[in-house]
Amino acid sequence: MDTKNNEPDENNDQNNHNEKPNEEVVKEDNSTNKFLDFVKKNIIAVLLALILITVLIWYSVKMNTNEKQYEKEKTELVIKSENERSALITKYESEKDSLQIKNLESSSKIFSWSVRSELLRNNTENLNQLLNAFVKESGADLVQLIDPKTNIITLSSDKKFEGAEYAQKIDYGLTEQHTVVKEDGIKIITPVMGLNSALGILIVQMDK
Structure with missing residues (x-):
C-alpha cells in the first residue's frame, strides 16, 4: 500500500520539476520580445546612437594614434x-x-538628427537619456537646446539653465552648422531642422 501511495507523489515531483524550465523559457521569451519591441519602436534612435558611438570610437582611436606618434617624435x-x-x-x-x-x-x-527625431515624436524622456549619453561619450562640458521662437533653453545638460532665457546672441536664421573657436573653448551651433524651419538650436560647448 505504501508503494502505491508514493508513486503519485513521485510523478507530481517530476511534473513540477519539468514545469520550471518551461516557466524560465517563457520569461526569457518575454524579455526578448520586450527588447525587440523597444528596438522596433525606436529603430531610428537606436541606429543613430550606433552611428554616433562608431564615430566617437573612431575619433578616440585617431587621437590615441596621433598622441603615440607625437610621443615618438618628441623622444627622437x-x-x-x-x-x-x-x-x-x-x-x-x-x-x-x-x-x-x-x-x-x-x-x-x-x-542633432536624434534630437530632431525625438522632437517630432515629442518624446522628452528619450531626449534626456540621449543628452546624458552624448555628454558622457563626447566629453562636452555643456549641451543645450534652444527654442528659436522664444529664446528659451528647453533642454540642458546642466539642469539649472532649463527654462531660462539664453543670454548670448544666436543667429536663428542658421540652416547649417556653425563653429565658434575662442581662447576659452569651442562652441558648435547646429540647427535642428524641421520641414520648413528650425525646431531648435543645439549648442555643444567644450571648454579649454
Missing part, C-alpha cells in the same frame, strides 16, 4: 634644439585641436 628630438621641440609641440597641439573640433562637429551633427 630630445637631443635636438629647443626650437625644434617647441615647433613639434605647437604642431601637435594644433593637430589635436583640429581633430577635436572635427570630432565635435561630426558627433553634434549626428546627435
Whole structure:
C-alpha cells in the first residue's frame, strides 16, 4: 500500500520539476520580445546612437594614434634644439585641436538628427537619456537646446539653465552648422531642422 501511495507523489515531483524550465523559457521569451519591441519602436534612435558611438570610437582611436606618434617624435628630438621641440609641440597641439573640433562637429551633427527625431515624436524622456549619453561619450562640458521662437533653453545638460532665457546672441536664421573657436573653448551651433524651419538650436560647448 505504501508503494502505491508514493508513486503519485513521485510523478507530481517530476511534473513540477519539468514545469520550471518551461516557466524560465517563457520569461526569457518575454524579455526578448520586450527588447525587440523597444528596438522596433525606436529603430531610428537606436541606429543613430550606433552611428554616433562608431564615430566617437573612431575619433578616440585617431587621437590615441596621433598622441603615440607625437610621443615618438618628441623622444627622437630630445637631443635636438629647443626650437625644434617647441615647433613639434605647437604642431601637435594644433593637430589635436583640429581633430577635436572635427570630432565635435561630426558627433553634434549626428546627435542633432536624434534630437530632431525625438522632437517630432515629442518624446522628452528619450531626449534626456540621449543628452546624458552624448555628454558622457563626447566629453562636452555643456549641451543645450534652444527654442528659436522664444529664446528659451528647453533642454540642458546642466539642469539649472532649463527654462531660462539664453543670454548670448544666436543667429536663428542658421540652416547649417556653425563653429565658434575662442581662447576659452569651442562652441558648435547646429540647427535642428524641421520641414520648413528650425525646431531648435543645439549648442555643444567644450571648454579649454
